[in-house]
Amino acid sequence: MAAPELINDIRVASRQMVRELGFMNSTLAATDYSPSAVHTLLEVGMRGSVTAAQLVQLLGLEKSSVSRMLAKLIRAGELQEVPLAEDARYKKLVLTAQGKESVSRINSYGETRVQQAMEYLDPARQSMVASGLSAYASALEACRKGTPLPPGDKPDIITGYLPGMIGRISEMHANYYSNHYGFGYFFESKVASGLAEFAGRLESERNNIWLAVLDGRVVGSVAIDGEDLGNNEAHLRWFILDDICRGTGIGRQLLARAMQFCDEQQFSAVQLWTFSGLHAARRLYESFGFRLTREWQGEQWGRSMLEQQFTHAMERG
Incomplete structure (x- = not known):
């Protein structure tokens, strides 16, 4: 309290x-x-x-x-x-x-x-204001919606396939993007089919997925697909958090695991595709060295959006 x-x-x-x-x-x-x-x-x-x-x-x-x-x-x-x-x-x-x-x-x-x-404000306080306001706004929204309080225990982060993860990750994407952006069945089915295809390639050493799990339930995810882009570039995919995890630092931990994997695999670059308006996620991506490299009006999410590509060029000694 x-x-x-x-x-x-x-x-x-x-x-x-x-x-x-x-x-x-x-x-x-x-x-x-x-x-x-x-x-x-x-x-x-x-x-x-x-x-x-x-x-x-x-x-x-x-x-x-x-x-x-x-x-x-x-x-x-x-x-x-x-x-x-x-x-x-x-x-x-x-x-x-x-x-x-x-x-x-x-x-x-x-x-x-x-x-x-x-x-x-100096740069440190600017970042503090951004993260603090974001966390407080999420907490106020959770109060209004009656979202259960997060348990005292923090989620465990596990690597690799977990039974039920395809449905659960698809559900988190569908709920969040339907509530906030009006996405429908097209988006949910695209997430589910893409995940199902990727799960069949998890045995490859170039691919991996990290799951935040609390009381046996997936509450966050991120994946690295090292095969679909070619050119020794990795694709960061399916980064999502349950509402109870927002503002807890779990998202940063998941991204840190994914970027460490990319460094170990010696990818030349990491790419991710998203769309304009996801300000909290963009700040997090940029804190890991991602930079906006392309922007265009597209419909890959099922409706016209200002789509964006972010790139992290991996440094090699």
Whole structure:
């Protein structure tokens, strides 16, 4: 249990952040829109499209409040409804051209505010702020959703195949990316089929997988595929954590094991493919020496996203 003094310090800082970020005003981020409307535009912009039901979960608001706010944004010309390809009875929300311009202005405003504030902090405190805010935000979300408290014991990290891992890793991917990005069966089936194919090649010394296991249940994973790219390059794949592991350092431990393996195998480089918006994961990748090398609009995840390739060039003495 946190000390009363610590709780009070966090509450004071939280109130100050609310004031400084402008949440006491009726509008936000130099727009004419409410905080909930601004957040909605940002979420739709980051994900490409969402449903009203997904926004209810993302924003933590009542369905009626979300419906009224969406109606205003549609009337204002920021959003439009498009029938879902797999079931025309349901609709998804996408940005209009006007909406994309609004999101661009909101992002520019937000990035400027953060950059200006970061200039008052040294690099060490900048990293501390980023990791601390991320962990605290995840803890607040877990409280709202009623996620069970993490047990006192830390997960064990094991190497190699574990019965049930294909289904469990696919489940973690499907749950996270459905809740946060609206991905559906296409994405889940792609993860499951790719894992199943890779599992058949785990006997190769160039391939490996690491699993974080707690009470017999897989709660995190990362894999290195040393065969699918060729050219003596490794492919980092299926890096995922259960919600109870976020902010615990388990992700860093998994990546450290994977990168140590790549060094031992003397790969010339390690590649990973992801998409824009996964800020916490990107910071972690970059802390291990990965750098963004390519960016393009693609649909390999089942819908149009700003896809990214990160590369870690292995150093050799």
